Amino acid sequence: MRNKIERSQRPHSFSLNTIPYALLIMLCLMLANDSQAAQAGPDQLWLSLAPSPQAVGVPCEIHGGGQPSSENKSQAKSQGQGQRPPRKPSRFESEHRPTAIRTYYINGAPLSKQAKAYLLHADGNSEEVPIVFGSQPKIEVNTPLKDDGMHGGNNIYVVDQEVQNGVLMVRVAKWLTVHHSCSWGHDYRSDPSRLEALTLEEVPLDTAISGLWNGNFHVETHSGDLLKATTMHNGVPQPGVTVTINTEKKWSHTTVSGPNGVAEIQLIRDYYPKSWTGFKRSQMGQFTVTADYLVAETGEYLDKPYQQIRYISTFPWKYTPSSQDYNSYGYGLGMASAAMLLSAFGVYTYRDRRRKSYKRIDLDG
Amino acid sequence: MDSLQNWLNKANLSRFRTWFQLGAFVLLVYGGYLAINISDQLPSFACVFNEKRGGSCYLMGFQHQMSIPFNRLMGGAGIGVLVGLATFAGLFLLFNKAWCGYACPLGTIQDWLTKLRRMTGVRYSNYSAKTFNSLSKIKYILLALLILIPMAMGNSIFGLPKLNHDFSVPFCMICPGRTLLPMFTGDFSQLVIDFSSKTKMVFTALGMAITGMFLAASFVKKRFFCLFCPMSALHYVFSKASFLRLTKNGDKCTRCGNCYRACDVGIRAIADDIESKNIVKDDCMMCLKCIEVCPENQCLKASFLGIPIFVSTEEGFFTRMGDKTNGK
Numbered sequence: 001m002r003n004k005i006e007r008s009q010r011p012h013s014f015s016l017n018t019i020p021y022a023l024l025i026m027l028c029l030m031l032a033n034d035s036q037a038a039q040a041g042p043d044q045l046w047l048s049l050a051p052s053p054q055a056v057g058v059p060c061e062i063h064g065g066g067q068p069s070s071e072n073k074s075q076a077k078s079q080g081q082g083q084r085p086p087r088k089p090s091r092f093e094s095e096h097r098p099t100a101i102r103t104y105y106i107n108g109a110p111l112s113k114q115a116k117a118y119l120l121h122a123d124g125n126s127e128e129v130p131i132v133f134g135s136q137p138k139i140e141v142n143t144p145l146k147d148d149g150m151h152g153g154n155n156i157y158v159v160d161q162e163v164q165n166g167v168l169m170v171r172v173a174k175w176l177t178v179h180h181s182c183s184w185g186h187d188y189r190s191d192p193s194r195l196e197a198l199t200l201e202e203v204p205l206d207t208a209i210s211g212l213w214n215g216n217f218h219v220e221t222h223s224g225d226l227l228k229a230t231t232m233h234n235g236v237p238q239p240g241v242t243v244t245i246n247t248e249k250k251w252s253h254t255t256v257s258g259p260n261g262v263a264e265i266q267l268i269r270d271y272y273p274k275s276w277t278g279f280k281r282s283q284m285g286q287f288t289v290t291a292d293y294l295v296a297e298t299g300e301y302l303d304k305p306y307q308q309i310r311y312i313s314t315f316p317w318k319y320t321p322s323s324q325d326y327n328s329y330g331y332g333l334g335m336a337s338a339a340m341l342l343s344a345f346g347v348y349t350y351r352d353r354r355r356k357s358y359k360r361i362d363l364d365g
Numbered sequence: 366m367d368s369l370q371n372w373l374n375k376a377n378l379s380r381f382r383t384w385f386q387l388g389a390f391v392l393l394v395y396g397g398y399l400a401i402n403i404s405d406q407l408p409s410f411a412c413v414f415n416e417k418r419g420g421s422c423y424l425m426g427f428q429h430q431m432s433i434p435f436n437r438l439m440g441g442a443g444i445g446v447l448v449g450l451a452t453f454a455g456l457f458l459l460f461n462k463a464w465c466g467y468a469c470p471l472g473t474i475q476d477w478l479t480k481l482r483r484m485t486g487v488r489y490s491n492y493s494a495k496t497f498n499s500l501s502k503i504k505y506i507l508l509a510l511l512i513l514i515p516m517a518m519g520n521s522i523f524g525l526p527k528l529n530h531d532f533s534v535p536f537c538m539i540c541p542g543r544t545l546l547p548m549f550t551g552d553f554s555q556l557v558i559d560f561s562s563k564t565k566m567v568f569t570a571l572g573m574a575i576t577g578m579f580l581a582a583s584f585v586k587k588r589f590f591c592l593f594c595p596m597s598a599l600h601y602v603f604s605k606a607s608f609l610r611l612t613k614n615g616d617k618c619t620r621c622g623n624c625y626r627a628c629d630v631g632i633r634a635i636a637d638d639i640e641s642k643n644i645v646k647d648d649c650m651m652c653l654k655c656i657e658v659c660p661e662n663q664c665l666k667a668s669f670l671g672i673p674i675f676v677s678t679e680e681g682f683f684t685r686m687g688d689k690t691n692g693k
Contacts, residue, residue, distance in 0.1 A: 182429055215416050321561075323557075326565075327560070335570055336577035
C-alpha cells in the first residue's frame with residue numbers, strides 16, 4: 001500500500017527568521033519523499049496475480065510460499081476446537097484437481113477503477129472478465145470441467161494504467177492455468193496450438209514462454225531449463241525489453257530481449273535438501289518473470305499529461321528439480337544388463353544340466 | 366459364400382498376422398505423429414509414457430482412478446470410472462483376446478524376439494504343466510496389486526497410513542512396455558533408476574530388472590510375458606461375452622496335440638479339454654495358430670457373432686503344411 005504523505009500547505013508563521021527553518025523543513029520533506037519512494041518503489045510498480053491473497057515470492061510458513069492472509073488468520077481464531085482448521089493458502093494450483101471456478105487475487109500496486117481483466121482460452125478465444133474491487137481485488141474465472149475450449153493452457157491478464165510523475169505506468173499481471181484432468185483424455189497432445197504459449201493483442205506487454213507444459217498437460221519446467229521468453233507488445237514481438245527473473249531464494253537475473261523479442265534465461269538450480277530422504281522430486285519453487293519496457297511517448301491519460309510510457313508485466317510460474325538430479329542411466333542400464341545376463345546364464349545352465357552326457361557302454365566288460 | 370469361407374480356411378493366417386501385427390505396432394507406437402488417438406481405454410499395451418502413441422493402455426488410467434478416495438468414488442467420480450470401464454469392455458468385446466495376439470505392441474516385440482531366436486537356431490523352451498499352472502496365477506496377483514496399491518494411496522485401509530504418491534501407477538513402473546516402447550520413438554528417458562525416493566528407487570530398479578529379464582526370457586520362451594500380464598487377467602473377466610469366439614467340437618478332436626505344440630503360450634487345455642465348447646483360456650491370445658495346425662474338419666472354429674471366420678479343415682491344414690515344406 002502506498003503511504004500517503006500529508007504535506008503541510010501552510011506554515012504557522014512566515015518571517016525572515018523562519019526561512020532557514022522552512023528550507024530545512026522542505027529539505028527534510030524532500031528527503032522523506034525520496035526514501036518513501038525508494039521503500040515503496042517495488043510495491044508501487046508491479047501487479048501480480050495469485051490463487052491466494054498473498055504477495056508473490058514471500059515464503060509461506062507452512063508450505064514455503066506466501067504468508068497466510070489476515071483474513072485466514074481471523075478465520076482460524078474464530079473457529080472453535082473440534083472444527084477443521086481453514087485450508088492453508090497455496091501459491092500453486094493443483095495439477096490434478098481442476099476446479100470449475102477459479103479465484104485469483106490481485107496483489108501489488110493499488111488498482112484503479114479503469115483496470116480490466118481478460119481470459120485467454122486455450123483454443124485462442126478470449127473474453128473480458130469482471131474485477132471484484134475491494135480491499136483485496138480479485139477476479140473469478142469460470143473454467144468448466146471437460147471444456148474442450150479451455151483444455152490446456154489458459155491465460156488470465158489484469159491490465160491497469162495510471163500516470164505517475166509524468167510517466168504513464170501500464171501494469172500487466174499474468175497468470176497461466178493449465179486446465180486439465182487425465183480422465184478427460186489427452187486428445188490435444190498432438191495439437192501444436194495447445195502446446196504453444198498464446199498471447200492477447202489487448203495486452204500491452206506480455207511474456208510468452210514456450211515449453212512450460214508437455215503433451216500430457218503436465219508442467220514441464222525444471223531447474224536448469226533454458227527458458228525462451230518472447231516479449232510481446234500488443235501481440236507483436238518486441239525487442240529491447242528488460243526481462244528479469246526472480247526466484248523465491250532471491251536469485252535474480254536480468255537480460256534484454258533480442259531482435260526477435262526473445263530473451264533467454266537459464267533457470268538456476270537452487271534446491272539442496274539437507275539429506276537424501278528429504279529430497280522431493282515434486283518440490284515446487286516459484287519464479288516471477290518481470291518485463292519492463294520504457295517508451296518515450298507523450299500524451300494524456302485521464303487529463304494527466306505524460307512524457308513516457310512504462311510497461312511492466314509480471315508472470316509467476318513454477319518449477320521442479322531437474323530429473324538429472326535423481327535419475328541415473330548408468331544404474332538403470334546396469335540393472336537391466338545384469339538381469340538379462342543372469343537370466344540368460346540361468347537358462348543356459350538349466351539346459352546344460354538337463355543335457356545327458358555321453359556314456360560309453362563297454363560290452364566286453 | 367462357401368468359396369470365400371473355403372478360401373479363408375486355407376489361408377496362411379500366420380503371415381496375415383505378422384503383417385497385421387506390424388501395422389498395429391506402427392499405429393499404436395507412432396500414431397501420435399498423425400494425431401491419431403484410437404482410445405484412451407485400449408485393451409492393449411499402448412504405453413502412455415510414449416508421447417507419440419496412437420492410443421493409451423487402459424491400465425494407466427485405471428490405476429489413477431483406483432487412487433480416488435472412496436467417498437468420491439461412490440459419487441460423481443465413480444461415473445467416470447464406470448464409463449472408462451464400459452469403454453474398455455466395449456472395445457474388448459469386439460475382438461476378445463485377439464487384442465493380445467494381433468494388436469499388442471509388447472506381444473509383437475516378443476514375437477520378433479522369437480523370430481530372431483529361430484534365425485539363430487537356438488531351441489525354444491517351454492514350461493512343464495505344473496510350472497505353467499503355478500506361474501499363470503501371477504497375473505491375478507499383479508491385477509489385485511495394481512488395484513489395491515492405488516486404493517491404499519487414496520484411502521486409509523484398515524486404519525493404516527495412506528501410501529505416498531510415489532506408489533502411483535505401480536504396474537506401469539514395473540512393466541517392460543514403459544521402458545521399451547518409448548525407445549521406438551527415440552525416447553530413452555525411461556531407462557533410468559529414479560533415486561528421488563526409496564519407493565521410486567525400488568520400483569524403477571524392479572522395472573529395469575524385469576526389462577532385462579523380459580528380453581532374455583522372451584528370446585527363449587515364446588510370449589514369455591503374456592503369462593504374467595494383468596491385462597490378460599482383466600480380459601478374462603469379459604472374455605465369455607465377447608463377439609469373437611474360439612470354440613472346439615470335442616467330438617471331432619483326435620487328441621493329436623498339434624494345437625498344444627503350436628501354441629506360443631503353451632496352453633495344454635486346448636488339446637486336453639474335449640468337454641468345453643468355449644476354449645479361450647485366461648492365457649490365450651487368440652492368435653488362432655491352433656486352428657491353423659488342426660487337421661480335423663470343424664474341430665476348432667473362430668467365429669464373430671456366430672459367423673464362422675476361420676475354421677479348421679483337413680484341406681486347409683495340408684495346404685498350409687504343404688506351403689511350409691516347400692521351403693517357405
